Amino acid sequence: MAFKMNGSPAKMGTISGTAGHSSALKMKAEADTASALKQMELTKEETKGAYAGGKGADVTVNATGSELTTKSGQKVKLDANKKTHKKILDARWKKGDKASGGTLNELVAARKKHKKGSAEYAEIQNKINKSLGSKKVHKGTKVTKKGETVETKPKGTTTRKSDGKTVIKGLGAQKGKTLTYADKQAEKVKIEKANVTIKKGKSTGDKNLRDAGQLEKGLIKAGRDNAKTGTVVSRWFGKRKAKRNARQLAKRNKKEE
Numbered sequence: 001m002a003f004k005m006n007g008s009p010a011k012m013g014t015i016s017g018t019a020g021h022s023s024a025l026k027m028k029a030e031a032d033t034a035s036a037l038k039q040m041e042l043t044k045e046e047t048k049g050a051y052a053g054g055k056g057a058d059v060t061v062n063a064t065g066s067e068l069t070t071k072s073g074q075k076v077k078l079d080a081n082k083k084t085h086k087k088i089l090d091a092r093w094k095k096g097d098k099a100s101g102g103t104l105n106e107l108v109a110a111r112k113k114h115k116k117g118s119a120e121y122a123e124i125q126n127k128i129n130k131s132l133g134s135k136k137v138h139k140g141t142k143v144t145k146k147g148e149t150v151e152t153k154p155k156g157t158t159t160r161k162s163d164g165k166t167v168i169k170g171l172g173a174q175k176g177k178t179l180t181y182a183d184k185q186a187e188k189v190k191i192e193k194a195n196v197t198i199k200k201g202k203s204t205g206d207k208n209l210r211d212a213g214q215l216e217k218g219l220i221k222a223g224r225d226n227a228k229t230g231t232v233v234s235r236w237f238g239k240r241k242a243k244r245n246a247r248q249l250a251k252r253n254k255k256e257e
Contacts, residue, residue: 039069040092040133050087061092063134092132100131102225103186107131110185117141119152120181123166127182157181170231179228187229190220208252211245218242 039060048056059068061078068076068088078085097104107128114121119140129136140152153159153166160167160174168178179187194217201210221238223229230238 039063040095042088042091042095046091046095047088050084050091059088061088061133063129063132063136065089065092065132096128096132100127100186101183103183103190104128104131106186106189107182109189110182120154120185123154123181124185127180127186154181177228179226183226184229187220187226190225191217194220208249211249211252215242215245215249218245 039062041060042058044056044058046056047059048054051057051059058071061068066078068078070076078089080086080089093104100107107124111121111124111128114124117140122138122140125138129138140154141149142152143149156169157166158169158173159165160176162174162176166181167173168181168184170178172178194213197213197216198210199213201207201213218238218241221230221234222242223235223238229235
């Protein structure tokens, strides 16, 4: 039985080195780029009160949050100053925050500490992108003494072989027992916020504020937000400190009643 081919293999791009093959590769690259900028999908329920006369609609929002597209293909420029548009952007951010494990704001704060193009910036940006529905992947690079551009990774990290993620070095790093670099940076921002609260409590003589900050810091280090944080020993100390501060706050509150 004979099989009929629709078109020349050379023109169809199935033969390497031909003009058709180059064209096919170009089309694939363009498709990959479009896929990388995949928008976040918001359901009718998620946009209720903000779109289609308040009824809501299934829409997608682009990676930068500047435009939405309806199911019919209609594109609408988003303006955060408009009440309904802000609701859509807030819904997008809320969904992204949930996808990030509740660390989206911390990731943005952590990203500001690093130079764009660096390995540190790239790792954090990739987590932000993934959380907001974008498949675009950044890579940190540097130019060697030989003038070659090579990919780099943040200091103190290693690549986990099972999934290719950049994780903090340590015992069990290859077994999924350490945080990813991005998650660690988000955690650091949370601890910095707790330290600000502690410092303010101490400077103002507000023991409740001080202990509240210390309780938050202890809970973070104990693994409340991520069981893979630190080590078994550091998590134990975190739990111990958190319990002590919780008791101090409860005791003080009881006295004030």
